[in-house]
Amino acid sequence: MRRTHNCGELRATDAGKEVVLMGWVQRRRDHGGVIFIDFRDRGGITQIVFNPEHSPASHEKAQVIRSEYVLGVRGKVLLRPDDMLNDKMDTGAIEIMVDELKIFSHAETPVFPVEDRVEASESIRLKHRHLDLRRPQLQKNIMARHTASQAIREYLNDLGFLDIETPFLTKSTPEGARDYLVPSRVSQGNFYALPQSPQLFKQMLMISGFERYYQIVRCFRDEDLRADRQPEFTQIDMELSFVGEDDIMEITEGLIKTVFKKVRDIDVNTPFDRITYAEAMERFGLDRPDLRFGMELCNVSDIVKDTGFKVFASVVKNGGMVKAINAKGCINFSRKEIDSLTDFAAIYRAKGLAWIKVKEDGWQSPIAKFFTQEEKDVLAKRIDMETGDLIFFVADTPQITNEALGQLRNELARRLDLIDSNTYRFVWVTHFPLLEYDEMEKRYQALHHPFTAPLEEDLDKLDTDPLNVRSRAYDMVLNGTEIGGGSIRIHSQELQEKVLKTLGISEEEAHEKFGFLLDALASGTPPHGGLAFGFDRLAMLLCQEESIRDVIAFPKTQKASCLLTDAPSQAGVAQLQELAIKVVKIEE
């Protein structure tokens, strides 16, 4: 018996053919006489029929068949009678009348039915991932992911990129995320770190003269998980020599265009819009703006800085910021709805959410009485208040005001159903600040990473006004989600040393941690830059899934454990001894 077709490809035009299908039993319907089975493989589902009058032997054998049995069947493709077509199935015009049945495997009753519409809990699904992965939806996702990765390889190969592997057992880097450590047996007491990204290696490859590199590569970060974050995740990692921002943007826009076309048959328009970080923050409050709807933020700090409403005035006087958002026509929001939005803003540390309902005869608002008529007029004009509008204000530090109001903007759009889920709106965010100040550690930190080039025109501010140095970093944002980011790198040793120094990394530490890079930079380094996409997130968006776990074959739980294999687990005494590792309990 040799398989001739898959379960998704037979059509009315195949009627009369003798075929052999192999797959799993999706569902069995036994009528006492005739038995119908929905037969599934990765190609789809076809109905197979056991008829005691047609083939008594195979019908008899079919009595024992249950869900998820694995079968091979030989039979003839028959057109179904006109009144028995199933237009919900791709193969609904035909069925296979079985002449010969081979039962390859019996199966225990599955813990949950292998069907898309069944919603088993996530932990059950992960524990029995082999069953979960049989569900057509997950099969589709994993296949779409494959299509995407192949499209990416093909596209980059054609542009002269080389796929070059980089080490997993590598060196811990300061800055950035927590590392996963791997103990060394042959060098006891020493540890490798799994790479958070191949950043330094790809720069080394540029210095080595490979000019165009890519890798679809696993990266590891020991941080807390989210619906869109796993401890090991996949990047589409790229680096190019002799290029500037425009080259990289053009190539990666083409990459995205190709992937969306091949995976979803969606035409993405290029080039993408570009917006600076400063403009994104001003208009949307976030560095990853969702441009599918308007409702932009409005800075009113200058208007309220001397107002009688002390909360606003004092925030501005202390270097804070007051911004507003106009929920057009939302005057009918109840007190309860406004309270729930206030709670929402509080998640992002906003201490309150002031509001104004714009009525025909004036403002209805707890804060209206604090404003003079003149202030009211100026505010109304700035925020474009019209009768029926509902205005929200947040007053806090610039960071909190922007974050809270930016998130509120997204939340309002969701609640007001302003978002067309079939729209794909891409935008580049550029000119990120090079540094930010870490209040906890009392020092500057790289916003992107320490190898990002400062904007040339801002170089002189590195000593005098470091926080206002802009960088040559850029993020690709899709519908309010960052899907990729990168930068033009520093290619001069002097500048690299200077930036490391600004970051408070001593010369000694710099040479210990990055000496190899600094040496390499001095050996003749081409100008270079690159970008990395979060492949899992991209796949998630392509598959229209809510969780990254639905596009990863074997994902981990929020506690970073694998319910299938039960990793992580205790190591044996002998193993630990070999590594000279002793496990100690840490008391609270």
Added chain:
RNA sequence: GGGGGCGUAGUUCAGUUUGGUUAGAACGCCUGCCUGUCACGCAGGAGGUCGCCGGUUCGAGUCCGGUCGCUCCCGCCA
């Protein structure tokens, strides 16, 4: 590190507010019947450590304390 939700039959859930007889439903499973179903139908049946540990009580799925797990979010994630 912090906040929210969840944990009861194989699965999804109700029951927990207000402690009280034998813990229910649907789907799935098993048995029988059924020759055109496609979420087949009909009849019958089995199936429970109410996550775990401890406490209060005459009595705990229900109240209290602890603990474990899953999930969403904040912090964190250059």
